[in-house]
Amino acid sequence: MTEIYGNKTGLSPAAVRTLERIYRRRVPIEHLTTPELVRSLVDASVETGRQVGALVHRSGQVDYVVVGDAGKLMLPDIGRLRAAEGRFRGLRLIHTHVRGEALSRDDLVDLVRMRLDLVAAIQMAPSGDPRSIMYAHNVPGNPPYREIGPMPLSKVDVHVGQLMADLEREFSTLSGTRAVRAKDGRAILVHVFDKSRSPGGAGMAEVSMRELRELAYTAGVEVVDSIVQGREHIDPKFVVGRGKLDDIILRAVELDADVLVFDRNLTPAQASAIAKTSDLKVIDRTQLILDIFAQRAEGRDGKLQVELAQLKYSLQRLGQKDDSLSRLTGGIGGRGPGETKLEIGRRRAKERVTHLEHQLKQLAKQREQRRRKRTREGIPIVAIVGYTNAGKSTLLNTMTGADVLAEDKLFATLDTRSRILKVGWAGYGDREVVLTDTVGFIRDLPKDLFAAFRATFEEAADADVLLHVVDASDPDKEGHIQTTENLLAELDLDGIPRILVYNKADLLEPINAKAMLRAARSHEEAEVVMVSATQRETTLPLIESIARKLEGRWDASAKGGWANAAAPVSEELEVSPAEDGTELFESSHLSHQGSLHEMLAAAGKRTRRVSVSS
Numbered sequence: 001m002t003e004i005y006g007n008k009t010g011l012s013p014a015a016v017r018t019l020e021r022i023y024r025r026r027v028p029i030e031h032l033t034t035p036e037l038v039r040s041l042v043d044a045s046v047e048t049g050r051q052v053g054a055l056v057h058r059s060g061q062v063d064y065v066v067v068g069d070a071g072k073l074m075l076p077d078i079g080r081l082r083a084a085e086g087r088f089r090g091l092r093l094i095h096t097h098v099r100g101e102a103l104s105r106d107d108l109v110d111l112v113r114m115r116l117d118l119v120a121a122i123q124m125a126p127s128g129d130p131r132s133i134m135y136a137h138n139v140p141g142n143p144p145y146r147e148i149g150p151m152p153l154s155k156v157d158v159h160v161g162q163l164m165a166d167l168e169r170e171f172s173t174l175s176g177t178r179a180v181r182a183k184d185g186r187a188i189l190v191h192v193f194d195k196s197r198s199p200g201g202a203g204m205a206e207v208s209m210r211e212l213r214e215l216a217y218t219a220g221v222e223v224v225d226s227i228v229q230g231r232e233h234i235d236p237k238f239v240v241g242r243g244k245l246d247d248i249i250l251r252a253v254e255l256d257a258d259v260l261v262f263d264r265n266l267t268p269a270q271a272s273a274i275a276k277t278s279d280l281k282v283i284d285r286t287q288l289i290l291d292i293f294a295q296r297a298e299g300r301d302g303k304l305q306v307e308l309a310q311l312k313y314s315l316q317r318l319g320q321k322d323d324s325l326s327r328l329t330g331g332i333g334g335r336g337p338g339e340t341k342l343e344i345g346r347r348r349a350k351e352r353v354t355h356l357e358h359q360l361k362q363l364a365k366q367r368e369q370r371r372r373k374r375t376r377e378g379i380p381i382v383a384i385v386g387y388t389n390a391g392k393s394t395l396l397n398t399m400t401g402a403d404v405l406a407e408d409k410l411f412a413t414l415d416t417r418s419r420i421l422k423v424g425w426a427g428y429g430d431r432e433v434v435l436t437d438t439v440g441f442i443r444d445l446p447k448d449l450f451a452a453f454r455a456t457f458e459e460a461a462d463a464d465v466l467l468h469v470v471d472a473s474d475p476d477k478e479g480h481i482q483t484t485e486n487l488l489a490e491l492d493l494d495g496i497p498r499i500l501v502y503n504k505a506d507l508l509e510p511i512n513a514k515a516m517l518r519a520a521r522s523h524e525e526a527e528v529v530m531v532s533a534t535q536r537e538t539t540l541p542l543i544e545s546i547a548r549k550l551e552g553r554w555d556a557s558a559k560g561g562w563a564n565a566a567a568p569v570s571e572e573l574e575v576s577p578a579e580d581g582t583e584l585f586e587s588s589h590l591s592h593q594g595s596l597h598e599m600l601a602a603a604g605k606r607t608r609r610v611s612v613s614s
């Protein structure tokens with residue numbers, strides 16, 4: 001093995017031979033370097049006028065000879081360090097500084113990011129002689145390295161084997177004392193905004209990072225730091241500036257992080273450049289969301305949809321060289337929901353996409369048939385839509401007594417569930433509606449995912465009423481409403497009658513809740529109600545609202561007639577008169593009992609009309 005790495009342009013054949021001879025050197029593990037290796041490196045530097053380095057393995061062999069320019073050395077991509085190999089690479093870099101400078105920031109970043117055993121720089125005098133040596137190794141802490149020297153070459157006395165054994169012990173004791181490591185690693189979140197384009201970028205960054213943190217938490221990633229940078233313009237190659245990237249790399253080592261999560265979407269080239277330079281796993285916002293979907297999709301349909309979206313996203317990234325596939329594709333753990341490992345070739349991936357699309361079409365047909373059947377049965381459909389974590393599933397559960405997973409995580413629901421809502425308890429006799437839960441929306445929903453999840457909104461397309469649920473306690477609730485409205489329009493669902501449901505009223509001060517409701521009623525086009533999805537009785541006004549919207553359709557779902565509808569109601573209505581604050585959930589049932597009977601009477605009359613005409 002005599003390949004020369006780095007900047008080889010313009011090297012004379014003689015210089016190349018001098019460089020190649022460096023491969024013959026051996027350096028025992030008891031020493032940092034040998035006079036012979038120093039001599040060879042210095043000779044090659046004098047001949048080329050450039051920095052020359054050797055990556056020496058603990059076995060004593062020179063594994064790589066690298067040539068740079070007068071000011072720096074670009075180390076070859078020697079691949080990711082695998083966990084099994086321990087904390088360090090087992091390679092030390094010994095190189096020349098032709099201008100006699102101390103260890104540079106580049107040297108230290110290389111040391112840290114590549115987990116080299118050591119980096120040593122030989123300072124050359126203008127005469128071309130080696131004047132001194134300076135070296136650094138990794139340490140736990142901040143900064144994550146220790147520099148030693150410069151000192152005369154004759155004074156260096158490092159037993160590399162001993163030093164590395166000590167360091168490895170020190171690092172492993174440290175990671176042993178750390179609380180249980182998150183299963184999908186430790187991440188640094190990075191947000192970059194364009195100062196010229198968004199002057200209010202810092203405030204937006206905060207809102208956006210809060211959401212990213214929740215996404216990371218949902219994905220099972222432990223967040224150890226967040227970094228926000230405002231720039232005059234986004235760096236086309238690394239997004240952040242090169243200097244900032246170096247800071248991030250050092251920070252990652254210091255905090256033992258292995259993932260960088262960018263709060264924006266990266267081009268394949270950017271993701272690749274950052275991953276190569278940092279030697280960290282690089283994930284963008286879309287991949288993080290895809291990853292969550294991959295973990296959470298349950299039904300067959302959902303799983304196929306997610307796999308399709310992941311493959312499509314990966315395929316865009318497979319265009320580049322195949323070498324860093326595992327770093328670029330898939331999510332945090334290279335996770336896919338289906339049978340496929342995500343690290344597959346381009347051709348296989350394309351075949352799989354076709355196959356998945358076919359299967360999904362079949363499933364869509366079956367769904368379509370089911371839906372037709374239901375429509376024939378004439379039960380009105382009410383779909384619950386809204387931003388992720390708004391409380392849609394909780395509302396469905398509470399209203400129907402169903403048991404749909406509701407969690408304080410984003411995208412708890414990935415498969416749409418429908419349940420029959422019987423409203424006898426609220427005074428509507430045998431009437432029923434189908435209540436459908438949907439996937440939560442999120443700002444900048446990844447395009448592929450949006451396409452894939454269109455299907456889950458097929459059900460919603462048939463809805464007679466949409467309940468747009470909003471977490472009224474979220475500081476960004478207006479942003480959430482806007483995002484949801486926009487996506488509803490994109491899904492062509494904006495024509496369906498809508499009720500805006502302000503949820504989580506229990507988390508608001510009653511006085512604020514009232515003011516919020518009043519304000520919303522004055523500026524929202526849609527009807528607004530306020531509920532607390534965790535408390536069934538607060539959903540009464542919502543049911544009334546649904547009843548008003550459904551009118552004629554509503555009665556068709558009543559199986560029984562007039563008497564049936566009215567009979568058991570009063571006993572089932574177990575709502576205690578409002579305590580302070582709960583009158584928020586003002587209900588005509590509660591406010592005057594008389595109107596309940598009026599309503600029931602009206603409902604009964606309509607029922608009769610329907611049964612006569614059918």
Ligand SMILES: Nc1nc2c(ncn2[C@@H]2O[C@H](COP(=O)(O)OP(=O)(O)OP(=O)(O)O)[C@@H](O)[C@H]2O)c(=O)[nH]1
Pocket residue numbers: 386387388389390391392393394395405406407408409410411412413414438439440441503504505506507531532533534535
């Ligand atoms: N305090 C309070 N918490 C609520 C209320 N409604 C829902 N939550 C909580 O909010 C979290 C999210 O609820 P989900 O029902 O899973 O929300 P979702 O809209 O279905 O979320 P996705 O399926 O992720 O889109 C859960 O921890 C619920 O317990 C409420 O009225 N009050």
Ligand SMILES: [Mg+2]
Pocket residue numbers: 392393394405406411412413437438
């Ligand atoms: Mg849900």
